[in-house]
Amino acid sequence: MAIQLPNPIDAPRVNGHAKSRPGVAELDPSRLNVTVTQSPKSIPPVETLKFGQTMTDHMLIASYDPEHGWSDPEIKPYGPICLDPASSCFQYSTNVFEGMKAYVGPDGEVRLFRPDLNMARMRRSAGRVALPPFDTDALLTLIQRLVQLESRWIPNIQGYSLYLRPTIIGTRPNLGVTASDHALLYVICSPAGPYFGAGSARQISLLANVDVVRSWPGGTGGYKLALNYAPTLKPQQSAELQGYNQVLWLLDGKVTEAGAMNFFAVVKQDENNWDVITPPLDGTILPGVTRDSCIALSAAHPSRTTLPHLPETLHLHAHERTLTMSDLKQWHAEGRLLEAFTVGTAVVVTGVGRIGYDRTDIVLPEHACGRGPVARALYERIVEIQEGKFEWEGWSVVCKTANA
Numbered sequence: 134m135a136i137q138l139p140n141p142i143d144a145p146r147v148n149g150h151a152k153s154r155p156g157v158a159e160l161d162p163s164r165l166n167v168t169v170t171q172s173p174k175s176i177p178p179v180e181t182l183k184f185g186q187t188m189t190d191h192m193l194i195a196s197y198d199p200e201h202g203w204s205d206p207e208i209k210p211y212g213p214i215c216l217d218p219a220s221s222c223f224q225y226s227t228n229v230f231e232g233m234k235a236y237v238g239p240d241g242e243v244r245l246f247r248p249d250l251n252m253a254r255m256r257r258s259a260g261r262v263a264l265p266p267f268d269t270d271a272l273l274t275l276i277q278r279l280v281q282l283e284s285r286w287i288p289n290i291q292g293y294s295l296y297l298r299p300t301i302i303g304t305r306p307n308l309g310v311t312a313s314d315h316a317l318l319y320v321i322c323s324p325a326g327p328y329f330g331a332g333s334a335r336q337i338s339l340l341a342n343v344d345v346v347r348s349w350p351g352g353t354g355g356y357k358l359a360l361n362y363a364p365t366l367k368p369q370q371s372a373e374l375q376g377y378n379q380v381l382w383l384l385d386g387k388v389t390e391a392g393a394m395n396f397f398a399v400v401k402q403d404e405n406n407w408d409v410i411t412p413p414l415d416g417t418i419l420p421g422v423t424r425d426s427c428i429a430l431s432a433a434h435p436s437r438t439t440l441p442h443l444p445e446t447l448h449l450h451a452h453e454r455t456l457t458m459s460d461l462k463q464w465h466a467e468g469r470l471l472e473a474f475t476v477g478t479a480v481v482v483t484g485v486g487r488i489g490y491d492r493t494d495i496v497l498p499e500h501a502c503g504r505g506p507v508a509r510a511l512y513e514r515i516v517e518i519q520e521g522k523f524e525w526e527g528w529s530v531v532c533k534t535a536n537a
């Protein structure tokens with residue numbers, strides 16, 4: 134049954150963008166103040182980068198209060214923020230974030246990948262926890278300014294990028310259980326390589342968790358809220374202790390997500406027809422940008438584009454449909470489960486080698502490069518688009534220069 138998602142935001146809209154309360158200031162890139170650091174950090178060698186560990190020199194920040202609206206945005210040296218201990222974000226988890234990446238391609242241009250989708254999702258997520266609305270175009274312009282300033286941090290190596298973490302937190306300093314009418318919006322940046330470590334061209338293992346769920350009908354699984362992640366940390370530790378890399382999240386036997394990623398299975402109809410299946414956006418699944426891109430690119434092969442290394446005689450059929458553990462077991466028993474893979478901004482596309490369920494493992498074919506043919510084709514094409522080597526439907530957006 135399709136689940137009705139809550140109205141994402143209760144605010145007036147202009148040109149499709151959520152607006153602040155009438156009479157208060159909008160987020161306004163023309164009022165940006167930039168303070169450049171006097172002590173730039175040295176950039177660590179890429180081999181030493183671990184996901185999310187190194188922060189760049191600057192951050193973008195703006196605050197919201199109900200009287201004035203959005204403050205003048207500021208780019209300033211990266212550093213701690215000072216908050217009242219009673220702040221809504223600490224007490225009631227009014228924390229929303231996004232994951233995006235900036236890439237530099239062989240032409241030296243800096244690009245973002247489908248950033249409009251991140252902005253729209255962030256606005257929806259903020260609305261879900263009653264944080265104030267913001268103009269998505271304005272935030273994207275500000276992010277582009279930050280990325281330009283930090284461009285020396287973007288490794289010019291395939292598979293490496295600058296991970297961006299736009300965040301909005303509720304800062305109302307009051308213990309009453311009420312919407313936070315004060316907020317802080319900030320964006321921090323971290324140079325990133327392969328999420329599971331450099332040289333990890335291997336398939337990951339998943340342990341299906343039958344005891345706890347990540348999301349449920351009418352819940353918040355379809356929004357990028359920090360509160361969705363905290364309860365996954367203990368089950369993740371437990372999966373690791375049992376020898377698996379990530380948790381495969383289920384809901385009544387239906388696959389929802391894997392770790393903090395979307396899940397795909399590739400199932401053979403016959404030699405020339407393969408189904409590429411991912412669970413539908415029924416409110417329990419995060420509408421991932423990479424997920425959407427994998428569906429679109431799969432559906433386009435071979436009629437609109439030929440994905441790397443895949444024959445034109447092979448037809449991929451993309452489906453958003455319920456996927457159960459029984460389906461996976463049956464397809465595996467019939468020899469039709471060709472691949473499973475997980476996708477997300479941080480991981481891009483990662484192959485799955487083994488799924489633990491009901492005390493046995495579903496073992497998938499091993500691939501020397503760590504991805505089966507479909508996962509590899511999608512990974513390579515997405516990276517080509519991200520780095521500006523392959524043009525596809527305007528997905529790759531060149532960052533405007535500071536003067537543009």
Ligand code: COI
Pocket residue numbers: 231232233393394477478479480
């Ligand atoms: C991402 O892929 O950006 C994610 O959100 C996953 C995780 C790093 C939180």
